[in-house]
Amino acid sequence: MEEKIVRSVDRxxxxxxxxxxxxxxxxxxxxxxxxxxxxxxxxxxxxRAIAERLGYVPNHTARALSTGKAGNLALLxxxxxxxxxxxxxxxxxxxxxxxxxxxxLADSDEDPALExxxxxxxxxxxxxxxxxxxxxxxxxxxxxxGRRVCVLINRDIPNFARILVDGAKSxxxxxxxxxxxxxxxxxxxxxxxxxxxxxxxxRAVLAAGMRHxxxxxxxxxxxxxxxxxxxxxxxxxxxxxxxxxxxxxxxxQGIMAGLARHGLSVPEDFSVVxxxxxxxxxxYPPLTSVAIDCQSAGEQAVELLVDVMRGKxxxxxxxxxxxxxxxxxxxxxxxPGGRTYQAPAPASPxxxxxx
Amino acid sequence: MEEKIVRSVDRxxxxxxxxxxxxxxxxxxxxxxxxxxxxxxxxxxxxRAIAERLGYVPNHTARALSTGKAGNLALLxxxxxxxxxxxxxxxxxxxxxxxxxxxxLADSDEDPALExxxxxxxxxxxxxxxxxxxxxxxxxxxxxxGRRVCVLINRDIPNFARILVDGAKSxxxxxxxxxxxxxxxxxxxxxxxxxxxxxxxxRAVLAAGMRHxxxxxxxxxxxxxxxxxxxxxxxxxxxxxxxxxxxxxxxxQGIMAGLARHGLSVPEDFSVVxxxxxxxxxxYPPLTSVAIDCQSAGEQAVELLVDVMRGKxxxxxxxxxxxxxxxxxxxxxxxPGGRTYQAPAPASPxxxxxx
DNA sequence: CCTTGTCGTGCAACCGGTTACATGAAACCG
DNA sequence: CGGTTTCATGTAACCGGTTGCACGACAAGG
Numbered sequence: 001m002e003e004k005i006v007r008s009v010d011r012x013x014x015x016x017x018x019x020x021x022x023x024x025x026x027x028x029x030x031x032x033x034x035x036x037x038x039x040x041x042x043x044x045x046x047x048r049a050i051a052e053r054l055g056y057v058p059n060h061t062a063r064a065l066s067t068g069k070a071g072n073l074a075l076l077x078x079x080x081x082x083x084x085x086x087x088x089x090x091x092x093x094x095x096x097x098x099x100x101x102x103x104x105l106a107d108s109d110e111d112p113a114l115e116x117x118x119x120x121x122x123x124x125x126x127x128x129x130x131x132x133x134x135x136x137x138x139x140x141x142x143x144x145x146g147r148r149v150c151v152l153i154n155r156d157i158p159n160f161a162r163i164l165v166d167g168a169k170s171x172x173x174x175x176x177x178x179x180x181x182x183x184x185x186x187x188x189x190x191x192x193x194x195x196x197x198x199x200x201x202x203r204a205v206l207a208a209g210m211r212h213x214x215x216x217x218x219x220x221x222x223x224x225x226x227x228x229x230x231x232x233x234x235x236x237x238x239x240x241x242x243x244x245x246x247x248x249x250x251x252x253q254g255i256m257a258g259l260a261r262h263g264l265s266v267p268e269d270f271s272v273v274x275x276x277x278x279x280x281x282x283x284y285p286p287l288t289s290v291a292i293d294c295q296s297a298g299e300q301a302v303e304l305l306v307d308v309m310r311g312k313x314x315x316x317x318x319x320x321x322x323x324x325x326x327x328x329x330x331x332x333x334x335x336p337g338g339r340t341y342q343a344p345a346p347a348s349p350x351x352x353x354x355x
Numbered sequence: 356m357e358e359k360i361v362r363s364v365d366r367x368x369x370x371x372x373x374x375x376x377x378x379x380x381x382x383x384x385x386x387x388x389x390x391x392x393x394x395x396x397x398x399x400x401x402x403r404a405i406a407e408r409l410g411y412v413p414n415h416t417a418r419a420l421s422t423g424k425a426g427n428l429a430l431l432x433x434x435x436x437x438x439x440x441x442x443x444x445x446x447x448x449x450x451x452x453x454x455x456x457x458x459x460l461a462d463s464d465e466d467p468a469l470e471x472x473x474x475x476x477x478x479x480x481x482x483x484x485x486x487x488x489x490x491x492x493x494x495x496x497x498x499x500x501g502r503r504v505c506v507l508i509n510r511d512i513p514n515f516a517r518i519l520v521d522g523a524k525s526x527x528x529x530x531x532x533x534x535x536x537x538x539x540x541x542x543x544x545x546x547x548x549x550x551x552x553x554x555x556x557x558r559a560v561l562a563a564g565m566r567h568x569x570x571x572x573x574x575x576x577x578x579x580x581x582x583x584x585x586x587x588x589x590x591x592x593x594x595x596x597x598x599x600x601x602x603x604x605x606x607x608q609g610i611m612a613g614l615a616r617h618g619l620s621v622p623e624d625f626s627v628v629x630x631x632x633x634x635x636x637x638x639y640p641p642l643t644s645v646a647i648d649c650q651s652a653g654e655q656a657v658e659l660l661v662d663v664m665r666g667k668x669x670x671x672x673x674x675x676x677x678x679x680x681x682x683x684x685x686x687x688x689x690x691p692g693g694r695t696y697q698a699p700a701p702a703s704p705x706x707x708x709x710x
Numbered sequence: 711c712c713t714t715g716t717c718g719t720g721c722a723a724c725c726g727g728t729t730a731c732a733t734g735a736a737a738c739c740g
Numbered sequence: 741c742g743g744t745t746t747c748a749t750g751t752a753a754c755c756g757g758t759t760g761c762a763c764g765a766c767a768a769g770g
Contacts, residue, residue: 003493005500005514005670012502014726025750030728040748060479061419062726066755070416072480081441081633089435093462102477105460107448122457124415125427138358145360147367159360226637250637257639278436282581282605283638284612315360369756380720385758395718417756421725 013054022050033058064125073305074104074126075298076118078133078192082224082250083278084294088132088153091298099306101127110192110223112136119144128309130301131155135194151305153297155196159316161308163301167197167275168204170290170325174245174273175208177288177325181333183243183271185215187236189255191224191247198247201275205245217241221251229254230261237262242334243271249279252287256330267332277323286328297321368409377405388413419480428660429459429481430653431473433488433547437579437605438633439649443487443508446653454661456482465547465578467491474499483664485656486510490549506660508652510551514671516663518656522552522630523559525645525680529600529628530563532643532680536688538598538626540570542591544610546579546602553602556630560600572596576606584609585616591625592617597689598626604634607642611685622687629685632678641683652676 019026024047031038032047039047050056064070075092077085089105096103104122108115112135119129128149134141138157144150145160152162178186188205191198202218209216217239221228229251236244236255246252252274259270266272266285273288274280280289300319307314374381379402386393387402394402405411419425430447432440444460451458459477463470467490474484483504489496493512499505500515507517533541543560546553557573564571572594576583584606591599591610601607607629614625621627621640628643629635635644655674662669 003497003514005497016726026727027729027751028749030726031749034728038748043748057475057479059420059726061416061425062755063728064416064755065414065420065757066726066728068755080435080444081438083436083438086436086441089460090462090464093460097473097476102459102480103461104457105444105448106458107445109445118452120412121452124412125457142358142360146362159358253638257641260639283608284615286612371756381757382721382759383719385756386719389758393718398718414756417725418758419725420727421756421758423725 012059013051013056014059015056018047018051018054018056021054022047070125070127071100072102072104072126073128073130073302074106074119074122075130076106076108076115076132076134078108078110078115078135079223080105080107082248083282084248084276084292085132087278087294088298088301091295092130092302093298094295095299095302099302101302108135110135112194116140123148128305130298130305133192133195133197135192149305149308151301151308153301156318161304161314161317163297163304163319163321165197165292165297165321165323167201167290167292167323170323171201171204171245171275172208172211173325174288174290175205175214176212177327177331178243178245178271178273179212179214181243181271181331183214183334185217185239185241186243186245186271187217187219187239187241189219189229189232189236189244189246189251190221191251192222193220195247201245201247221247224248224251226250226254226257229256230258233258233262237264242269243273243331245273247275249274249276249283249287249289252289252330253279253283256287267330268335271331271334273331275323280326280328285330288328288331289326291324291326293321367414368411369414370411373402373406373409373411376409377402425480425482426455427457427459427481428483428485428657429461429474429477430485431461431463431470431487431489433463433465433470433490434578435460435462437603438637439603439631439647440487442633442649443653443656446650446655447485447657448653449650450654450657454657456657463490465490467549471495478503483660485653485660488547488550488552490547504660504663506656506663508656511673516659516669516672518652518659518674518676520552520647520652520676520678522556522645522647522678525678526556526559526600526630527563527566528680529643529645530560530569531567532682532686533598533600533626533628534567534569536598536626536686538569538689540572540594540596541598541600541626542572542574542594542596544574544576544584544587544591544599544601544606546576546606548575548577550602556600556602576602579603579606581605581609581612584611585613588613588617592619597624598628598686600628602630604629604631604638604642604644607644607685608634608638611642622685624690626686626689630678635681635683640685643683643686644681646679646681648676 015026015029018029029047032044036044073096093103106118115136130151132153134155152160154165156164188202206216219232224247233255244255252272256266256272264270275290277291280287370381370384373384384402387399391399428451448458461473470491485506487508489510507515509520511519543557561571574587579602588610599610601610607627611621611627614621619625630645632646635642
């Protein structure tokens, strides 16, 4: 029952093989696939039948070389383990497949230098890039855009085709929501400094805080990770705030873990708001969060990309997607008598190595 | 300040441009990059200097066509939004970059048919595939393997090069852990039916249950998702069990949410064990879970792939990676007097549409 | 001084497609 | 019925590299 893998010795059939079998020229075979309207009905059928029988599949590489079109696109993300970008990838691949494009994925690990290298390496093989939250300076992006079409996601640079997820309104609503519950002060835990989304969200929170009489305290993290969220909790508690808005859900999760470690419960002692739309619905307790349709963002990015490539004068188009504030279980009115402090309980996990 | 994107009009310099400038043949230029040892030191330096000045970069596509080597690899995963596969991707890309390979990523959405299509589409552009938890029948995989090198992850088929993450020992330990805590019955909530990992984990749980006198109840889900986990909770409660081992962390999270909705608390009323190594460390409360080094799995897959491609007779190699049971906060001794039932509290979230 | 071998480079074919242009046959038209 | 279109197909050049083979120069060996 142990079938051997038979590595096929006979190379894959080429256009010449089909041409020979069909007793036509290679050009005809090519046209039978590329421009069937140039050939007679019968000829197309004939050639295709032969091709089918031989198992012929046009060679993507050869086609790319002679046409100058790669038939590929690349998606660059700063962190694929972040559910936001993972969902984005799904959206991109779905639409790309529909237009016969294959998708390279590259993860820059939040590193601008690596991002630059990856773009350069892939440039030869793709017709266009979708750059999600790129960290590269505008100048560098302009250079790359000069060679290959680039669509940006969550980075707002004039003259670039770009998709922006507008979290501002929802963050403002979140602040209002907290104000209504009776919070007089709240913290904003920021994401990557260079991130457009982060700037937008911070501004929205500050403005809304002003408007609704909520004092805003800022906390910085260099990367939006669980650990970073956990780490900022000490400062959070010290600051005397009763609510926190995080840049994203990953941070929010970390914050919740940190709060628990300090003996504080959510939402009784602390209210927490995140942002993303994936993780929030997949963890417990259900996180009050700004929901984003990441998949749709990816799909629209692909469409925008092809529009630009086809020269539909969509070059500078700016598409803004809206978001929703979804109120779940991590926000409530602050404890009237103030917080009940408890000693931190650092639960170090027990590891059992197998094998 | 609004720089225009200047789409470069002059096409990228080719090997001919360099040859002309350097007053040598195209072959020499080619060798200056590919086989410098065939050329004199000075010639290599000369050509490279000219190339540098012109900004010449060898055309990947053309090279791929003439050598027959694509210089790319593809990673196929059933669900990129699952943190396990996302981490895997990172490992793969890291190693691939090191050997000058670019990585296609394809998400099959757990659909064998789509998987088949994706492999076929990408075959022309890659030298090899890394198939993570492929759902295709063995027969089909054999066919694909005949055309392109394939390395499997978490699928155990003889004669295939493959990487297996051995969760068995850790799941056995988990059952033992539960037994020690005093649980007499536990549930196993399974993942994809076709998944090798799932079979392995189930068998391990059953065997260990037998050995330690813990009765095992099985629950099936078609996809390991948060929702599926949530959905199976009703049955879980009905079955009268006091602990649950989930196929992965996503399921475990769903189960915890479902339990909470039914008014049961973890770990007081119910003990929960997951598996993965990413999500468990990023959510609260910290999940007792079988940890897997996904990134390393990805790295090793790439290395295995290049070994096979270089014909290092690694064709049938079977690499087994170990896992760790990490005991965190979701397992405890069962409530002595049995569970305290409460009425379910279906918390429907409030949506606030922005804009 | 001629032979033989080694080394550095060029020539030209090839990888597998696409496409501008040429060609020949059929259809149309006055 | 000759001349002009139109249509279907073939011819050959081209995309940008790689590589087997040929060739000339120069050094070593007899």
